[in-house]
Structure formats: structure tokens, C-alpha cells
Amino acid sequence: MRRLAVVAAAWVLAGCAPHFDIGGGEWAKPGAGIQQTTVDAMDCARMASRAYWTPELFVGGVADAVRVKIEDTQMTSAYSQCMESRGYQPARS
Numbered sequence: 001m002r003r004l005a006v007v008a009a010a011w012v013l014a015g016c017a018p019h020f021d022i023g024g025g026e027w028a029k030p031g032a033g034i035q036q037t038t039v040d041a042m043d044c045a046r047m048a049s050r051a052y053w054t055p056e057l058f059v060g061g062v063a064d065a066v067r068v069k070i071e072d073t074q075m076t077s078a079y080s081q082c083m084e085s086r087g088y089q090p091a092r093s
Contacts, residue, residue, distance in 0.1 A: 044082035051078035
């Protein structure tokens with residue numbers, strides 16, 4: 001039963017992980033080629049991966065799931081802000 005709970009928690013958290021398109025397909029900038037878009041996306045993803053902070057509660061369970069979701073939201077927001085600051089706009093709605 002405990003293994004099932006661990007597997008279920010890992011599956012839920014894996015679905016919550018932020019997705020950064022470093023292939024250059026989700027962001028567009030006039031005059032920017034795929035190579036430049038990919039470089040900028042990688043730089044922004046690198047920056048966003050360090051752009052969060054929540055306290056480590058050491059309690060686990062639901063508290064950690066909430067904390068991870070907050071961190072993912074912070075990283076996604078930082079990534080989007082970085083790409084927009086470089087002149088990119090989302091290519092898809």
C-alpha cells in the first residue's frame with residue numbers, strides 16, 4: 001500500500017513539473033532564427049530554474065506537493081518574463 005502511495009505521488013508531481021520549450025517552437029520574435037531562439041530559451045530556462053524559493057518544511061505529503069506547485073509556478077513565470085524581456089511573444093495560445 002505504501003509503494004502505491006509513493007508511485008501515485010511521484011506520478012502526480014511529475015505531471016506538475018514546468019515545461020520549458022528550448023526547441024524554439026513556442027516563442028516567436030521577428031527576425032530571430034531558430035538557433036537564436038533556442039539559445040535565448042536555454043538561457044531563460046537556466047535562469048528560471050534558480051528563480052524560486054519556498055521554505056523546506058520537512059513534513060512531506062500534501063505540504064510538499066503544494067510547495068512544489070508554488071515553485072513550478074514561480075519558475076514558469078520567471079521563464080515567460082525572461083523570454084518576453086528579450087522581445088519574444090508566445091507563438092501559440
